[in-house]
Amino acid sequence: MNRICCTVAFLLLGCTFAFSAELDNAPKAPVPDAPKLVASTPAKAVEAPSITFGFDQRIRNEDWNNALDMNSVTDDERRQMRYRTRAWVKYNSEPVDFVVGLVDEFYKKYALKPADVTADRLNMDEVVFDNLYVNFKKLPVHGLSLSFGRQDLQRGEGFILFDGTSGDGSRTAYFNSVDLAYQHKNSKFELLGILDPRQDRFLGIIHNQHKYLTEWDEQAIGLYYTNRDHKSSDVDAYYFYKKEVKDFRAPSNPQFQPNRNISTLGARTVQRFANGYSFTGEFAAQWGGQHANAATGAPAADIRAWGGYAYAKKSFSSGWKPYVLSGVWALSGDDPNKPRTLNGFDPLFSRWPKWSELYLYTLVPERGVAYWTNNKMFQVEAGLNPVAPLNIRATFYEEVALHPDLKNLKVFGTGTHRGESYQLRADYAINDKWKCHVLYENFVPGDFYKAQADSFFFQAQVMYRFTAKLVSFQSR
Numbered sequence: 001m002n003r004i005c006c007t008v009a010f011l012l013l014g015c016t017f018a019f020s021a022e023l024d025n026a027p028k029a030p031v032p033d034a035p036k037l038v039a040s041t042p043a044k045a046v047e048a049p050s051i052t053f054g055f056d057q058r059i060r061n062e063d064w065n066n067a068l069d070m071n072s073v074t075d076d077e078r079r080q081m082r083y084r085t086r087a088w089v090k091y092n093s094e095p096v097d098f099v100v101g102l103v104d105e106f107y108k109k110y111a112l113k114p115a116d117v118t119a120d121r122l123n124m125d126e127v128v129f130d131n132l133y134v135n136f137k138k139l140p141v142h143g144l145s146l147s148f149g150r151q152d153l154q155r156g157e158g159f160i161l162f163d164g165t166s167g168d169g170s171r172t173a174y175f176n177s178v179d180l181a182y183q184h185k186n187s188k189f190e191l192l193g194i195l196d197p198r199q200d201r202f203l204g205i206i207h208n209q210h211k212y213l214t215e216w217d218e219q220a221i222g223l224y225y226t227n228r229d230h231k232s233s234d235v236d237a238y239y240f241y242k243k244e245v246k247d248f249r250a251p252s253n254p255q256f257q258p259n260r261n262i263s264t265l266g267a268r269t270v271q272r273f274a275n276g277y278s279f280t281g282e283f284a285a286q287w288g289g290q291h292a293n294a295a296t297g298a299p300a301a302d303i304r305a306w307g308g309y310a311y312a313k314k315s316f317s318s319g320w321k322p323y324v325l326s327g328v329w330a331l332s333g334d335d336p337n338k339p340r341t342l343n344g345f346d347p348l349f350s351r352w353p354k355w356s357e358l359y360l361y362t363l364v365p366e367r368g369v370a371y372w373t374n375n376k377m378f379q380v381e382a383g384l385n386p387v388a389p390l391n392i393r394a395t396f397y398e399e400v401a402l403h404p405d406l407k408n409l410k411v412f413g414t415g416t417h418r419g420e421s422y423q424l425r426a427d428y429a430i431n432d433k434w435k436c437h438v439l440y441e442n443f444v445p446g447d448f449y450k451a452q453a454d455s456f457f458f459q460a461q462v463m464y465r466f467t468a469k470l471v472s473f474q475s476r
Contacts, residue, residue: 049093049473054101056465058084064457067361069411071451081108084171088131089470095138099151101131105171127206130172141182148178150203153192155224156236156268158350159282159309164196165213166351166370172213173352176202186228192240194220194349198248212248215368216257219243220349236268236282242348251295254407255368262288262303262346276315276323283308286346299340307331307345311379322384329355333374333402344373355397356421358441358457365411375418376400389429397421401448415447436462 065077088101106125133149153175155161164175178193196218199210222240245259266284273279288303311327331345344367351370353360355377360370367373376399383393399418406412420443427437441457 047092047094049091050469051471052090052092052467053470054086054088054090054465054467056086056463058082058461058463060084061460062458064358064361064455066453066455067358067457068364069451070362070445070449070453070455072453073451075112077112079110079112082106083108086130095136097135097137099131099133099135101129102127103130103172104128105169124207126209126211128172128200129203130174132203143183145181145183146179147181150174150176151179153177153179153194153349155226155238156282157280158352158354159268159307160238160240160264160266160284160348160350161222161224162350162354163352164194164218164349167198167213167215168211170352175349188226190224190226192220192222192224194218194222194242198246214351215249216244216247218349219245232272234268234270238264238266240264240348242346244346251293254296256293256295258291258293258298260288260290260303262286262348264346264348266308276317278313278315279310280313280327281308281310290342301340301342303342303346305332305343305345307347320384320386322382325379325381325383327379329375329377329379330402331373331375335403336406347372356423356441356443357439357459358443358455359421362443362455365408366405374401374403374405376402391427393423393425395421395423395425397423404448409450411450413447413450417446418448419443419445433466434462434464436460 060082061080062082063077063079066072067078068076082105084103084105086101086103088099091098104125104127106123129150131150131152133147133151135145135147137145139145152173153161153164154173163173164177165172176195180191182189196213198212198214198217200213220240220242222238225235225237227235241261241263243259243261244257247257249256251258264284264286266282268282269280271279284307286303286305286307290301290303292298292300307330309327309329311325313323313325315321315323331347332343334342334344347370351360351368351372353370355372363369363371378398379395381393381395383391385391398420401416401418404412404414404416406414422442422444423439424441425437425439427435429435437460439457439459443455443457445452445455
């Protein structure tokens with residue numbers, strides 16, 4: 001399998017040079033890392049079969065300090081470069097699509113103190129399949145389609161369904177999944193099946209580093225309904241039944257999670273009004289059960305949790321097209337006085353930096369990276385577009401825990417005030433192939449943490465992306 005993967009990788013790279021002359025006609029690339037709807041969709045027009053090649057290169061510089069423990073005495077500053085390279089080939093036709101893609105991301109961490117004898121060298125990391133799926137867009141039943149394999153499944157604002165591989169950062173976000181969909185006009189009903197092991201065991205890996213994609217094996221089945229039939233409103237509704245089993249950590253580890261099953265039922269709505277006003281809300285209820293843990297004496301427990309948000313937005317049509325947004329996000333938390341009932345919201349498949357690139361690392365001592373739970377966030381945001389290729393936004397969050405965290409008193413205090421988050425981001429589209437952004441975040445911790453030194457995060461990114469049509473099979 002590894003020989004096959006290497007052969008495919010070299011062929012893809014070869015195509016980069018062989019067909020570079022056609023790049024000027026490539027379609028405009030989407031905004032990098034933005035939520036996108038990737039699903040089985042029936043074709044609406046006759047498509048001439050074609051084969052398209054795509055490539056993108058992302059380079060990130062990141063620098064952060066005090067992100068894990070809010071303690072300026074301990075030295076946890078990090079400076080690093082991240083290089084992610086992706087290449088893919090897509091066969092597209094009226095009845096069926098086939099997509100195969102490879103990705104590699106490696107880090108270069110810089111030595112900042114004597115204990116760091118040398119900085120990381122620039123070495124290739126593992127190369128993995130981030131896409132390998134078939135999408136049958138036309139089945140015998142009109143409106144029915146079927147997509148299966150390794151594919152992205154990103155719905156709504158990513159509150160429940162966005163990232164199936166949270167353990168590898170933003171390198172990949174795929175799901176090993178089946179999506180059986182029925183579409184009528186602009187409404188869609190999907191039956192989803194997901195099987196994501198904690199380490200990839202389905203496809204070959206070049207230079208395998210045995211990375212964990214999440215802490216446990218994940219299995220889920222779900223129903224997702226999307227309605228876009230009305231100009232002024234959107235409606236989503238969903239139900240998922242999920243199992244999280246075989247946590248790789250030792251049962252004696254305070255963060256070890258015994259096997260659990262959880263159901264999630266929720267809905268989302270967007271209402272657009274006149275004069276640039278809109279309202280968005282989503283709410284999900286969760287229930288299920290978790291096994292006992294004999295190693296720590298934790299009993300079996302019922303799961304009763306919830307999460308949701310509501311925000312209003314006003315967009316202005318004049319000048320720099322500014323907007324303002326305000327809302328609240330709430331995720332239930334575990335009550336330490338109720339060991340037989342777990343009330344902490346389970347982010348299901350949404351462990352990604354939706355609210356902060358910095359704070360997802362701060363969550364590591366609680367439940368794990370980007371495990372959003374036990375938090376109530378009040379948000380105020382403003383943005384503007386001073387020139388066509390430039391977008392600027394400023395965001396503020398006031399964060400409060402519903403319960404204190406008493407499991408790790410080296411990091412956490414006895415209060416519930418998490419703190420304040422300040423963010424400033426600028427995105428600049430150089431052209432349809434080159435895009436870049438800079439992001440600065442400052443978090444001021446409250447009494448939820450034992451130490452209360454400010455934490456900082458800076459990120460600068462540049463991304464190059466193109467697609468080129470390699471072959472077009474014209475019908476006769």
